[in-house]
Amino acid sequence: MLLRRVGEAIGKFKMIRDGDRVAVAVSGGKDSVTLLEALLLLQKRSPARFTVCAFTVEQGKFLRPVAPLGDYMKARGVSWTYFHDAPSFRLLEEQPDHGCDLCSRYRRRAVYEIARGLGANVIAFGHTADDFCEALLRNTLFTGRISALPPVAYSRERDFRLVRPLVYVSEEITTAYAAQKQFPLIPCGCSQRTGAVRRSLRDYLAQLKQEYPHVLENILSAMGKLDTSRLLDTRFLALDGDTVETGEPDLLPILSPAGE
Numbered sequence: 212m213l214l215r216r217v218g219e220a221i222g223k224f225k226m227i228r229d230g231d232r233v234a235v236a237v238s239g240g241k242d243s244v245t246l247l248e249a250l251l252l253l254q255k256r257s258p259a260r261f262t263v264c265a266f267t268v269e270q271g272k273f274l275r276p277v278a279p280l281g282d283y284m285k286a287r288g289v290s291w292t293y294f295h296d297a298p299s300f301r302l303l304e305e306q307p308d309h310g311c312d313l314c315s316r317y318r319r320r321a322v323y324e325i326a327r328g329l330g331a332n333v334i335a336f337g338h339t340a341d342d343f344c345e346a347l348l349r350n351t352l353f354t355g356r357i358s359a360l361p362p363v364a365y366s367r368e369r370d371f372r373l374v375r376p377l378v379y380v381s382e383e384i385t386t387a388y389a390a391q392k393q394f395p396l397i398p399c400g401c402s403q404r405t406g407a408v409r410r411s412l413r414d415y416l417a418q419l420k421q422e423y424p425h426v427l428e429n430i431l432s433a434m435g436k437l438d439t440s441r442l443l444d445t446r447f448l449a450l451d452g453d454t455v456e457t458g459e460p461d462l463l464p465i466l467s468p469a470g471e
């Protein structure tokens with residue numbers, strides 16, 4: 212299941228190509244370590260030849276020593292860079308209560324610096340299907356835009372391809388996989404600091420998933436099948452009379468809720 216979904220995303224969005232050097236951003240959580248494992252396994256099966264390395268940015272927020280993660284990387288034969296980001300530590304000292312915006316800006320700068328040093332042209336992040344769906348809801352409800360996360364994007368200078376191969380992988384899958392493999396996970400001090408909006412969206416999605424097990428797949432499917440003639444963006448509407456009414460909107464989900 213895990214490999215099939217990661218393989219599907221890589222193929223569909225052309226995330227990894229022949230000759231790529233992929234640097235996996237390992238945060239110490241279940242998702243990024245699962246992503247690393249999946250890429251190592253797919254590397255052996257893929258017709259495309261690519262190399263994989265990993266890195267972790269230390270921003271002073273881990274609650275446990277990262278040594279077990281280092282031991283695991285060694286045992287898996289992965290080249291792993293543990294990067295102590297001095298500017299992030301200074302930020303922590305000067306503004307201990309800084310928000311996520313600032314923290315992630317510092318992290319992004321560090322990520323590019325590390326990837327450059329590793330000679331990587333692809334950076335892989337462990338955002339899951341849950342993250343995509345949560346971002347879609349957050350943006351729709353609170354920023355007035357229908358957008359989620361890019362499965363593939365490029366850095367401003369176009370020197371890195373940024374990929375999110377877990378787009379079709381739910382957190383149930385990463386949780387189960389990480390537990391089964393007994394990955395050494397390193398909790399982050401901020402993990403409880405999720406804002407009120409994110410917390411309520413997560414709770415809402417979790418509740419929906421309980422009631423309708425396929426809801427995540429339906430949201431992901433919807434993101435890939437825009438019906439622009441039924442939205443309000445005039446860039447995509449034929450305002451001069453070319454629009455053809457195709458009947459009642461199709462309100463049925465692509466995958467029916469459980470038991471219906």
Ligand code: SF4
Pocket residue numbers: 272309310311312314315399401402404
């Ligand atoms: S939750 Fe913590 S580690 Fe994550 S972006 Fe926010 S401040 Fe940084």
